[in-house]
Amino acid sequence: MGIISVEQADHLYWLGRYTERVYSTLRFYFRRFDTMIDETIDSYETFCESIDIPNIYTSREDFIRRYPFDAENPDSIISNLNRAYDNAIVLRESIGSETLSYIQLAIYDINKAAVSKSPLIELQGLLDHLLSFWGVADDRIDSEQVRNMIKAGKRIERIDLYARLGVSREELVREVSRMIPRVERSGLRYDKEKIGQLRVLVENPEMDYYRIVSCVEAII
Secondary structure, eight states, X not given: OOOOOHHHHHHHHHHHHHHHHHHHHHHHHHHHHHHHHTOSSOXXXXXXXXXXXXXXXXXXXXXXXXXXXXXXXXXXXXHHHHHHHHHHXXXXXXXXXXXXXXXXXXXXXXXXXXXXXXXXXXXXXXXXHHHHHHHHHHHHOOOHHHHHHHHHHHHHHHHHHHHHTTOOHHHHHHHHHHHHHHHHHXXXXXXXXXXXXXXXXXXXXXXXXXXXXXXXXTOO
């Protein structure tokens, strides 16, 4: 696609981050949907604190409804999906109409889920369409650099969220090993020292999740 402008690179990087943010937070929502109803302790409060978003919810029922679907809430799943779409639409020529179409289908899924009596069915479609987006991006985008910029954002966002949510050391080691080559081949400006620090942090048996989040956020 020729020379990638700084603006295009920024859009590609954030397209990767926002699509991953929607995917990972929605997977959490799926895991917690049924159990949250019967909880004696409101785990959504811990979730909000973990991912550093304001707890604006009045109850777990309010969280279950508004966290995915409240477009007025900048931290909701639908708001992050809309940001992914905003980045994708200006990249149509770089990523192709077919790749873009899967983000559009994901928008359709979440809007349909918002008015459905069985929202998990449509939200599963959203997850499937995001997986298709990444698959088609791999298959249809000719520029390796474009693919790597999207995937660098995706991998950085995943490590950020996983560390905030306290996943296992093994998972973080795996994700860091997948992130590093994407960042190095992306052409994005990055901090080599931070990459080295991150590798050391996730390999330490005593996980310092706060430092991992701080480190990964400073790489790009």
